[in-house]
Amino acid sequence: MSLYKQMVIVLTSIGIISGALLVSVNLLTKDRIASNKQKEIEAAVLRVIPGTKASQKIYEEKDFTVYQGKDDQGNLLGFAINTAAGGFQDKILYIFGLNIQLTRISSLYVLNQKETPGLGAKIANERAFLQFWEGKECSRPLSLRKPPVEKEKLAASEVNTITGATVSSRAVLSSVNAALEKIKKLKEGGKLNVEGDHGE
Amino acid sequence: MDLLTLFAASILINNFVLYYFLGICPFLGVSKKVDAAFSMGVAVTFVMTLTAVVSWTINHWILIPYKLEYLQIVAFILVIASLVQLVEMFIRKTSPPLYQAMGIYLPLITVNCCIMGLALLASLKEYSFPETVVFGVGAGIGFTLAIVLMAAIREQLEMADIPQTLKGAGISLIVTGIIALAFLGFSGMIK
Amino acid sequence: MLRETMESRSPLQEFTKGLWLDNPVSRQLLGMCSTLAITNAVINGIAMGLAVGFVLLFSSLLVSLARKFVPSQVRIATYIVIIASFVTIADRFMAAFFPPISKALGPYVPLIVVNCIILGRAEAFASKNSVGRSIVDAMGMSAGYIIALLILSSVREILGNGTILGFRILGSWFEPWIIMILPPGAFITLGILIALAFQIERKAKQRR
Numbered sequence: 271m272s273l274y275k276q277m278v279i280v281l282t283s284i285g286i287i288s289g290a291l292l293v294s295v296n297l298l299t300k301d302r303i304a305s306n307k308q309k310e311i312e313a314a315v316l317r318v319i320p321g322t323k324a325s326q327k328i329y330e331e332k333d334f335t336v337y338q339g340k341d342d343q344g345n346l347l348g349f350a351i352n353t354a355a356g357g358f359q360d361k362i363l364y365i366f367g368l369n370i371q372l373t374r375i376s377s378l379y380v381l382n383q384k385e386t387p388g389l390g391a392k393i394a395n396e397r398a399f400l401q402f403w404e405g406k407e408c409s410r411p412l413s414l415r416k417p418p419v420e421k422e423k424l425a426a427s428e429v430n431t432i433t434g435a436t437v438s439s440r441a442v443l444s445s446v447n448a449a450l451e452k453i454k455k456l457k458e459g460g461k462l463n464v465e466g467d468h469g470e
Numbered sequence: 471m472d473l474l475t476l477f478a479a480s481i482l483i484n485n486f487v488l489y490y491f492l493g494i495c496p497f498l499g500v501s502k503k504v505d506a507a508f509s510m511g512v513a514v515t516f517v518m519t520l521t522a523v524v525s526w527t528i529n530h531w532i533l534i535p536y537k538l539e540y541l542q543i544v545a546f547i548l549v550i551a552s553l554v555q556l557v558e559m560f561i562r563k564t565s566p567p568l569y570q571a572m573g574i575y576l577p578l579i580t581v582n583c584c585i586m587g588l589a590l591l592a593s594l595k596e597y598s599f600p601e602t603v604v605f606g607v608g609a610g611i612g613f614t615l616a617i618v619l620m621a622a623i624r625e626q627l628e629m630a631d632i633p634q635t636l637k638g639a640g641i642s643l644i645v646t647g648i649i650a651l652a653f654l655g656f657s658g659m660i661k
Numbered sequence: 662m663l664r665e666t667m668e669s670r671s672p673l674q675e676f677t678k679g680l681w682l683d684n685p686v687s688r689q690l691l692g693m694c695s696t697l698a699i700t701n702a703v704i705n706g707i708a709m710g711l712a713v714g715f716v717l718l719f720s721s722l723l724v725s726l727a728r729k730f731v732p733s734q735v736r737i738a739t740y741i742v743i744i745a746s747f748v749t750i751a752d753r754f755m756a757a758f759f760p761p762i763s764k765a766l767g768p769y770v771p772l773i774v775v776n777c778i779i780l781g782r783a784e785a786f787a788s789k790n791s792v793g794r795s796i797v798d799a800m801g802m803s804a805g806y807i808i809a810l811l812i813l814s815s816v817r818e819i820l821g822n823g824t825i826l827g828f829r830i831l832g833s834w835f836e837p838w839i840i841m842i843l844p845p846g847a848f849i850t851l852g853i854l855i856a857l858a859f860q861i862e863r864k865a866k867q868r869r
Contacts, residue, residue: 277735284727284739288544288746295750296540302757310760332596358657359483361595382764386657387821388839489844491698495777498690540753543771544745551741583694586775590768635860636852639690643852651845 310381311352315339318367318377319348329456333361336453346370351453352381355445358437360384362393366403366446372454378403378446383438390438399439402430411447414440473604480608483657486584487616488650490591493584497617498642500575507621510575511614515607517554517579518588522606524549525589526599546589554580584613619649672797679801686809687858691777696810697847698769703826706814707807708762712755712770714803716747717779718796721787725795728788740783741774748774778802809854816850817841 315325315337322339329336333354339347348369355362362383367376380394392398406412407426418430431439486492493514500510525546533539558576562569579585588609592602623645632641670678685691695713699705723743731739752770755763763770773779782802787795818824821841823831840846 273732273734276730277732280727280731280739281735284742288742291746292540292544292749295753299753299757300540303753303760306757306760359489386839387842388837491694491844491847492772494693494697495691498693540749543749543752543774544742547741547745547774548738551738581775581777581780583772583775586772587694587768590771594768635856635863638859640852640856640859643848643855647845647848647852650843650848651840654843654845 311337314352314365314379314381315350315367317379318350318365320367320376321347325350329461334449334452336456339367348376349453351449353445353449355441357383357441358385358390362438362442362445364442364445366449368408368450368453372450372457373407373409375403375406375408375446378442380442385435385438390432390435392432392435393438393442399430399432399442408446408450411450412443414443473600476601477604477608480605481612481615482653485612485616485653486587486609487613488646488653490587491583492587493582493613493617496575496578496582497613497620497646498639499578500617500621502621502624504618504621504625507617508614511610511617513575514579514582514584514613515610517550517557517576518585518606518610518613519603520553520557521550521585521589522592522602524553526592526597526602529589529593530599542590542593546586550585550589551580584609616649620646623649672794675794675797676801676804679798679803679805680808681805683802684805684809684858685778685781685802686806687855689778689781690855691781692806693851694772695769695776696813697844697851699766700810700814700817700847701821701842702765702818703811703814704762705765706810708755708759709766709769710803710807710810712751712766713773713776713778713806714800715751716744716773717782717803717806718799719747720744720779721782721795721799722792724783724787725790725792731788736788737784740780740788744779744783745774778806813847813850813854816854817846821846 312325316322316339319325319337319339321341323342325337325339327335328338328349335352337350337352339350341347348367349372350365350367352363352365355364360383362385363381364378364383365381366378368374369376378400380400383391383394385391385393394400402421402424406429410427412427412429414431415424415428416431416436418433421430424430429439429443480486484490487494487497496510496514500506528545528549529542533542533545538545554576558569561576588606592605597605620642624642627641627645636644679685681688683689686693686696692713695709699709720740720743724740727739727743748771751773752763755766755770782799786798790798815825818826818841819830820838823829823835823837838846841850
């Protein structure tokens with residue numbers, strides 16, 4: 271058979287075989303992959319809105335997603351914002367929880383970061399950074415306390431910086447402030463599809 | 471991140487060779503002379519820009535709308551291989567002297583991790599079309615910068631008295647490490 | 662010494678050459694992109710090594726099976742499609758069953774498709790040898806690759822973090838050399854290891 275024919279046959283058969291392989295792999299794994307992603311977000315939302323039994327995405331745009339958490343009676347417990355800060359090396363992906371009135375931060379967790387290990391990477395550490403975000407009052411923008419002090423000495427809207435990781439701490443702080451402003455505007459503009467809103 | 475920041479970041483802070491570890495094989499193989507290195511860099515930048523355009527288009531017009539994301543790897547590498555082939559034919563026909571200068575590097579570019587890495591990273595970071603193109607151009611320039619720097623240093627190293635053991639890959643990698651160390655200083659330059 | 666012609670090598674030698682004499686990392690200087698990027702922790706090194714091994718084994722197998730039917734003009738395209746398919750399988754499998762490792766390795770698993778080791782073996786060996794020999798060659802190369810990854814990632818994780826596989830090895834008296842986990846550490850460590858391998862081989866040659 272001619273060379274041309276042979277080339278076409280070979281390429282087509284390879285295409286078909288690999289196509290079949292890939293389609294089957296996709297069918298076998300796609301549900302698992304989707305549920306992995308789902309579980310990760312749900313776990314994160316659960317951490318920042320304590321008591322949540324069901325979470326729901328109510329607003330989405332690039333690098334800014336809002337979830338609401340409800341208990342098993344369907345009462346709205348709070349919101350979670352999954353967003354990103356521009357860090358030292360790359361984006362810092364994190365999530366933080368808010369009460370219904372958007373006046374208090376329940377907690378903040380870093381989901382993914384590529385900061386300098388041992389320095390900026392400390393922002394993902396509970397003891398070094400995250401604990402200072404618990405219960406912060408955020409009706410007004412938050413500010414950084416530098417040099418860091420004991421947790422009790424912080425004002426209601428102050429968060430400690432990390433020594434040697436000012437850039438990373440500051441990045442997270444300005445991102446949180448920006449996110450707060452954004453969600454307040456969205457709420458005023460009625461853009462959040464909140465169901466069963468009990469506390470206004 | 472605005473486009474100018476993205477551009478600068480992809481050259482200095484997130485340099486494809488020194489931060490993402492892409493394109494090491496050609497980086498070590500072709501960086502012995504500065505002009506050869508520069509030609510390689512230009513060829514790579516050119517292919518990267520084209521790849522940025524085509525990969526984004528295929529990703530957002532075909533793969534994502536039809537839920538074919540799992541075909542990304544196959545699609546991207548075929549696109550790259552074809553692009554390189556087309557570019558090589560185009561250069562050979564339109565400008566033989568140019569082909570003489572950089573034509574031999576073109577087939578090597580297909581397996582250059584940089585190109586595939588660009589397509590994958592731009593997709594991973596969900597960049598928009600302008601962002602992907604800027605990312606591609608910046609990444610190519612970053613690669614060129616790194617490879618030319620390396621070539622310049624290696625030209626000097628030729629005259630230095632290096633222990634036999636370290637000659638070749640050993641000293642090249644160590645020098646690359648030192649350059650990478652220097653480039654770390656660029657981090658945090660951009661807020 | 663690496664026997665020059667393939668016919669003169671026994672199957673066992675076909676396997677062992679990948680471990681040292683023809684080691685893909687220290688001798689052939691291939692696949693360095695992945696080697697450098699993910700060796701910041703031993704677990705990542707193991708995962709990547711297994712992924713590369715999987716792709717290498719199956720693509721060598723298929724390339725060898727198809728070698729008599731594939732016309733030379735389209736061979737590279739064919740190899741690429743075969744390799745890309747298995748890389749996709751490895752990537753999807755990892756994302757489904759080992760999500761944290763898949764996240765840690767990131768785009769470097771898909772990048773296996775341009776890993777010179779795999780295309781190199783397909784072109785240089787699997788396309789010219791029987792299925793049996795190709796499988797043994799692939800296993801040897803994979804083993805050599807995994808060993809290189811293990812050595813590199815152990816050095817980087819111990820010196821850069823004080824741990825191996827997450828277990829603390831060096832006590833708190835040790836101030837980790839953070840540089841080891843960062844890109845410069847990767848380059849420098851690999852450079853030193855390759856130089857060491859070269860030195861060992863030189864000494865062995867001198868003794869003969």
